[in-house]
Amino acid sequence: xxxxxxxxxxxxxxxxxxxxxxxxxxxxxxxxxxxxxxxxxxxxxxxxxxxxxxxxxxxxxxxxxxxxxxxxxxxxxxxxxxxxxxxxxxxxxxxxxxxxxxxxxxxxxxxxxxxxxxxxxxxxxxxxxxxxxxxxxxxxxxxxxxxxxxxxxxxxxxxxxxxxxxxxxxxxxxxxxxxxxxxxxxxxxxxxxxxxxxxxxxxxxxxxxxxxxxxxxxxxxxxxxxxxxxxxxxxxxxxxxxxxxxxxxxxxxxxxxxxxxxxxxxxxxxxx
Numbered sequence: 001x002x003x004x005x006x007x008x009x010x011x012x013x014x015x016x017x018x019x020x021x022x023x024x025x026x027x028x029x030x031x032x033x034x035x036x037x038x039x040x041x042x043x044x045x046x047x048x049x050x051x052x053x054x055x056x057x058x059x060x061x062x063x064x065x066x067x068x069x070x071x072x073x074x075x076x077x078x079x080x081x082x083x084x085x086x087x088x089x090x091x092x093x094x095x096x097x098x099x100x101x102x103x104x105x106x107x108x109x110x111x112x113x114x115x116x117x118x119x120x121x122x123x124x125x126x127x128x129x130x131x132x133x134x135x136x137x138x139x140x141x142x143x144x145x146x147x148x149x150x151x152x153x154x155x156x157x158x159x160x161x162x163x164x165x166x167x168x169x170x171x172x173x174x175x176x177x178x179x180x181x182x183x184x185x186x187x188x189x190x191x192x193x194x195x196x197x198x199x200x201x202x203x204x205x206x207x208x209x210x211x212x213x214x215x216x217x218x219x220x221x222x223x224x225x226x227x228x229x230x231x232x233x234x235x236x237x238x239x240x241x242x243x244x245x246x247x248x249x250x251x252x253x254x255x256x257x258x259x260x261x262x263x264x265x266x267x268x269x270x271x272x
Contacts, residue, residue, distance in 0.1 A: 051103045052250040056082065059150050059224065060158070061094035069094060075248070082246065083227075088142075090237075093228035095159065097150055100221040100248060107250040108259035109221055112206040113199075116244040136240030143185050143228045144196035147177075150224045159226060165207050166199050168192035183232035196227075200244060208259055 053076035058069050065085060073080040083096060100109055118136045148161030159177040164170060168185070169192040178187050185193030194202070209221060225246075229237070251259050 048252075049104045050107050050250060050252055052076075052107065052109075052248065053101050053103075054248050055099045055101075056080075057097055057099070058083070059095045059097045059152065060154050060156070062092050064089075065092055065094045071096065088138075088229060090229050090233045091231045093156065093226065095150060095156065095224055095226055097222060097224040098246075098248070100223075102250050106253040108253050108256070109209045110206045110249040110251070110260050111203060111209060111223070112247045112249070113203040114245040114247055116197075116200050116242065118242045119240065121239045121241055136242065137236045138240035139197040139200070139242050140195050141183070141229065141233045141237050142196045142242075143181075143193050143226065143230065144199040145185070145193040145226045145228075146199065147224045147226060149222060156226065156228075159224060162191065162193075163223070165202055166194040168194055168198060177226070181230070183230045185230075193226075196242070196244075206249070206260060 053074055055074040056071055058065075058071045060066075061069060064087075069083055069085055071083055073082075083094070085094075102109065116139065118139045120136045144166070146163040146166040147159045148163055149159075151158040151160065156177040156179070161174060162177075169190055178191065181187045181191075181193055185195060187193065209223070249260070253259070
């Protein structure tokens, strides 16, 4: 016996309501909203550079050194060989100037010494009475003094501005080189040129030239090294030799109020 479905008004409305809800739900997937999109594309960050180069040139020298030394070299990325001189004698001298250029960004400049070796190279008469000595005396006999500039006069009188770091008695001297000095480099109560050993010890922990003043964007600095064996030096240096390294470091100055921190460095406000 078949069953008849009896539709009432309530059932018809309920069915239509169910269909309406399903239709509304289906419409959610196709409706559109107002929208807008903005973008910043191809953002780029590039680290800056700091490039230092150092050119060393023998500016003037005594007659023998002038013929024996030919140095004009630039260190830029790799270490270069410095001065090699044989057969040095009392009275010999030479002036080596270092031109430093720091490009692209402002930078501080530090100079330091390293790897000093001093040798007797075997006892040679009549050097002294201590035949067992292994370390030579040349580092204590040769003068090595830093100057702020050299005016290309062809001799030592062109040196001016004795740098305070290599004036044992302190201060920076405006006057030029003075020939009135003893074997140990003493000129007067205010001026005392350093021996190579004294200069080496001062720079062994590093000296920041120019102090913490803001360098220029292209920082050009010059320092000149006078190497001189006073005529008063005697037989104690016979056969002796020495070698050492001179190292230049540059460090950015921006956001850096304490350059070369932690290196035990000294600061020289008159060295550039």
